[in-house]
Amino acid sequence: KTSKMQYYNNPMWPGEAHSLKVEKILYQGKSPYQEILVLESSTYGNVLVLDGIVQLTDKDECAYQEMVTHLPLCSIPSPKNVLVVGGGDGGVLREIARHDSVETIDICEIDQLVIDVCKEFFPNLSIGYKDPRVRLHVGDAVDFLRNSPEGKYDAIIVDSSDPIGPAQALVEKPFFQTIARALKSGGVLCNLAESMWLHTHLIQDMLAICRQTFKGAVHYAWTSVPTYPSGVIGFLLCAKEGRPVNFLTPVNPIEKIQGATKAGKELRFYNSEIHRAAFVLPTFVRRELESY
Numbered sequence: 148k149t150s151k152m153q154y155y156n157n158p159m160w161p162g163e164a165h166s167l168k169v170e171k172i173l174y175q176g177k178s179p180y181q182e183i184l185v186l187e188s189s190t191y192g193n194v195l196v197l198d199g200i201v202q203l204t205d206k207d208e209c210a211y212q213e214m215v216t217h218l219p220l221c222s223i224p225s226p227k228n229v230l231v232v233g234g235g236d237g238g239v240l241r242e243i244a245r246h247d248s249v250e251t252i253d254i255c256e257i258d259q260l261v262i263d264v265c266k267e268f269f270p271n272l273s274i275g276y277k278d279p280r281v282r283l284h285v286g287d288a289v290d291f292l293r294n295s296p297e298g299k300y301d302a303i304i305v306d307s308s309d310p311i312g313p314a315q316a317l318v319e320k321p322f323f324q325t326i327a328r329a330l331k332s333g334g335v336l337c338n339l340a341e342s343m344w345l346h347t348h349l350i351q352d353m354l355a356i357c358r359q360t361f362k363g364a365v366h367y368a369w370t371s372v373p374t375y376p377s378g379v380i381g382f383l384l385c386a387k388e389g390r391p392v393n394f395l396t397p398v399n400p401i402e403k404i405q406g407a408t409k410a411g412k413e414l415r416f417y418n419s420e421i422h423r424a425a426f427v428l429p430t431f432v433r434r435e436l437e438s439y
């Protein structure tokens with residue numbers, strides 16, 4: 148039985164913990180990379196937990212998966228080739244599938260067990276794998292990107308876990324450089340960028356690296372996800388030079404996209420107004436990020 152104190156020891160959010168009432172433990176296992184737990188909660192549906200950290204719940208996954216996907220894909224006129232780094236649950240694949248302009252969807256997930264578990268316990272997310280445009284690569288994204296041809300992707304979405312564990316390398320400069328090389332000119336990256344309440348230094352470091360690596364626009368955006376620490380999560384939107392990209396006004400509004408309902412479920416969170424709102428920052432965040 149884990150003592151209460153252990154819950155407060157995660158270095159990413161020391162001294163705080165989030166609790167959910169659990170009806171049943173649906174799965175408990177360990178892959179070569181992480182501990183995997185699936186819980187049936189009383190009020191948030193099924194919950195995926197990796198190394199003790201909530202990755203997603205049925206109730207609020209729409210906020211994260213829709214924003215991490217449509218903030219980049221609605222910012223360029225007609226994305227064709229898209230890469231997902233991580234994202235083994237399939238939720239981002241489900242969201243990309245709404246865009247009819249997309250021709251190929253590559254996904255590089257390191258942990259096969261996460262894929263298998265999500266196919267069993269999260270059918271509303273793993274539905275994403277059913278799209279014929281999806282090509283799954285199980286392995287390390289650092290190697291995958293190093294071997295990717297230059298200038299292949301219109302958009303790359305890094306849907307990773309927190310940078311403590313298998314996703315550690317995904318916030319370091321060499322990784323961002325391999326992403327920039329794999330993007331077409333004017334291509335866009337959307338990267339997980341943690342919480343404005345908890346991770347100012349990490350966000351500042353990532354902003355500094357991205358401004359050096361991507362000569363186009365670089366913006367921090369955020370959204371509400373109740374089951375993530377501090378109840379919000381951030382995204383870093385980066386554009387490679389070569390074409391003007393204005394992240395703040397969607398050029399490819401999802402409401403106009405026929406595929407909007409194709410993914411078997413209507414959008415539940417994203418729309419063009421919340422796209423614009425995501426880039427509006429509280430005053431303390433503007434101050435903390437302005438010189439980065």
Ligand SMILES: NCCCN[C@H]1CC[C@H](N)CC1
Pocket residue numbers: 200201202203211234235236238306307308309339375376380
């Ligand atoms: N694909 C599910 C979302 C994975 N993203 C992360 C989960 C853990 C959080 N602390 C940060 C986002």
